[in-house]
Structures are given as C-alpha cells and as structure tokens.
Amino acid sequence: MTSSSRDAPVGIFDSGLGGLSVLRAVRAQLPAERVIYVADSRHAPYGERDDDFIADRTLAIGEWLVSQGAKALVVACNTATAQSIALVRERLAIPLVGVEPGVKPAALGSKSRVAGVLATQSTLRSARFQALLERHAAGCRMLCQPGLGLVQAIERGDVGSPELLALLRGYLQPMLDAGADTLVLGCTHYPFLDAAIRSIVGDRMTLIDTGVAVARQLQRVLDDHGVRADATADRATPDAVRLCSTGDGAQLRALAAALLQLDAPAEQVRIPSRRTADIDADAA
C-alpha cells in the first residue's frame, strides 16, 4: 500500500448522531486517522423504515464516502448493519466494519442469566439479529425491547427531559422486574442516554456498549489491509475530522463539540438515492 492510502480518511456513517459514540471510540483508539463522518439526519430514524429504504441509503452513503476518498467504512449503525451489511460488502471495493448489539458480552457477563436488549424495531426483527441470539445468547434469557421514540429524542438534543425519562422507564422497569442485571445498548444513539438510564436503574444493571470493540476491529481491518495511518502523523489539525450531515447539521456540530471537544463546522451534503429522489427533488 502507498503512503497516500494510509493517509486517506476512514468513512463513518450513521442514520444521525448515534455514530458519534463510535467516532469517540475511534478517535481514542486510532488518533492518527483522518475521518469523514456522515449523519443521515434528514432521513433518520432508520429503525422504523422498511428494509429496502435502509439498504438504499446505506449503499448510497457508502458510495459517496468512497467518492470522497475513504479507505474503509464503518457502518456505525446497528440498524443499517443488520439490514444491509452483506449487500454493501458485495458492492463496495473498500473494507467494511459493522456494529451489532453486544449479545455475546451480555451473555458472558450476566450473573442472573437475564439481560435486556434495547434496539430499534428494525434491528430486532432482522435475520442477522435473530442469528446473533441463536449463536451467542448461550442460555441467557434476552428481553428484547424496541426503543421507539428514543432516536427521535436524541436527534432533537433531548437526553433527559421528564417525557424521555418516562418513556425509558416504561422500557426498563419490566426488565428490572424480570431480574435483568445487564442491558445491551443495541443502537449507537443510546450511549447518549447513559445518565438517564443510570438515573432509572442505578447500579442494578451493567450497560454494554460496543463502541470500543468496533474501534479495535477497525484497527485490525486497517492493519490487515496495510492502510493504518502512520502513528506519528499529527492529527491535531482542524481538518482531522470532517463532519457532514444531510440535515442542517446544527445538532451534529453541537454534540460533536460536547462529546468529542471537536470544534468543527458541520457541512450540509446532498446524497441522493433511489428511495429519496422525491424528497431531495422537493428540497432542490
């Protein structure tokens, strides 16, 4: 591989702001990497969309990131991974890393042998998630709960209103009542609810977030392909992370500043696709 491949950015994409929790882990694990982050906020949430819509957007954004020079793609969205990683892997010429709910670490760690899984409706109904349960639940009872309304709240910047806490309590109390001691955060948006969840479950549940595992997997993939950035590269530069949004970018910028101490502008980008042609034409 040439030094220019090593210097190329990693593409990270999510339906919206959730992938910032993965970007945070990637920045900590691989500080020398340049990153282009795409939030498809105009079309979030994906979790209540049909499977074809999710595959269409994932492919279009993956292709756009390749056109921007990405050397690898992190699909930092459980829903997009569950519905379309196999298709996108076939169609894109760059290495891919997906994310999936931490069923395996939950089953390994749970003492009560009851764990909750909070994820989008689309992730929970996917064949990929069902296969994950079959392979890794290992006799641990998994209480699967769709987190309806949670992604919308986070996209609005709400991570602790009384309404949000009431919604969360409705999802978590039945898990506590059933004896769950572990909670899988099966959507990359949910780590932003950490404090809200803690205020409800206290220390009765261990929270499982796979951001760090994904960053380690990305490192392995970059090494396998010989494209990991030179560790001595100076990435304290303003262009180290390029933030892009299909929405207005205001929340993306605000959350990146709060979470990653990243004072970068959020570019508005248009990424047309078959299923959004009408919506994009209306906006033009």
Ligand code: DGL
């Ligand atoms: N962050 C996405 C995930 O991990 C949220 C999906 C959505 O937009 O509903 O599943």
